[in-house]
Amino acid sequence: MDFAYDARTEELREKLLAFMDEHVHPAETVAEEQRALLASPWDTPPVVEELKAEAKRQGLWNLFLPDAEYGAGLTNLQYAPLAEITGRSPQLAPTALNCAAPDTGNMELLAQFGDEAQKKQWLEPLLSGEIRSAFAMTEPEVASSDATNIETRIRRDGDDYVVDGRKWFISGAMNPDCRIFIVMGKTDPDGPDLRRQQSMILVPRDTPGVEVRRAMRVYGYEDHYHGGHAEVIFDGVRVPAANIVGEEGGGFAIAQARLGPGRIHHCMRLIGMAERAVELMCRRAVSRTAFGKTLAQQGVMQNWIADARVTIEQLRLLVLKTAWLMDTVGNRGAHTEIQAIKIATPRAVVDIIDKAVQAHGAGGVSQDTPLAELWAAARTLKLADGPDEVHQRSLARRELKKYL
Structure with missing residues (x-):
């Protein structure tokens, strides 16, 4: 297994990182200000449409679809580090790139199981970001x-x-x-x-x-x-x-096919969320003083930051291995690893974000940082696409089969 990023991935990473710094992160505050002026809170802030137009212009569009006929034609291993980057701004970045759930799973479903009329009527406008x-x-x-x-x-x-x-x-x-x-x-x-x-x-x-x-x-x-x-x-x-x-009676199988990629996409973005939390925690640690020392000089803060870095590196390697297996042996061959990342990633990222919240004190639970909303999103992913306990049960049965 070689997890070095290939030339195309490196090129897209550089473009996406620049896009995040130049467009997405500055738009986070703007989007909230615009939303307060909208007729309905469910309407899309104008800045989001501007982000989508810029992402299209830069070729950062539909990166999630491995089918080159409809998307960027990237493998799971190529897409993984890009999805991680979008996780640093999970409310704006995936939508800006037309890589947001549930549309991603629905586009994959229609591309794989839809007939030509269904693709024409629904997949095409989804791919273009019109609906x-x-x-x-x-x-x-x-x-x-x-x-x-x-x-x-x-x-x-x-x-x-x-x-x-x-x-x-x-x-x-x-x-x-x-x-x-x-x-x-x-x-x-x-x-x-x-x-x-x-x-x-x-x-x-x-x-x-x-x-x-x-x-x-x-x-x-x-x-x-x-x-x-x-x-x-x-x-x-x-x-x-x-x-x-597809066919009548095929719904269960289609649902399973849809959920496999969705689970790994969530885990990729969760790692980006963890990286954002660690960045905020470190910035807080070097700028805040308590009991005569900066937080960065306090042993407990150093432990939190070190543990977070170790955990993120472990999770990233497991997610990359899973992506590689999905590319080489298919989703069924990567079943154990898909369940493993679905169990491990939300659990660990919730803890990392929680430590970042703690480092910010009352500000960490307020609207003045993205941490509270990041925590809520990460905690929800312990339920979404199947609760942890369902995956644990299935994974344990697969392990025990070896000894029966």
């Missing part, structure tokens, strides 16, 4: 970490399907530019194979019966830049049968 999208799987009434529990019904009726169900924490749904939902539900709820009961279907937002009921707060944050996390009701929603993605 946004949402992925509607999670439900409040069932343990959605087990996708076989999903209760939303997708019922065939002549040339249409009718969708009925209640979803929540549907990322992106509050954004007025969100035009399409990819909905997971059961087309064969009584089928003998629990993993063939589900299907995916495309539901345009403006279809009668679709109600975006409310935004779900995450530790008090509404996550405006990602379009929020909404409760959505589908009440007798009728769409053409042609809107089914």
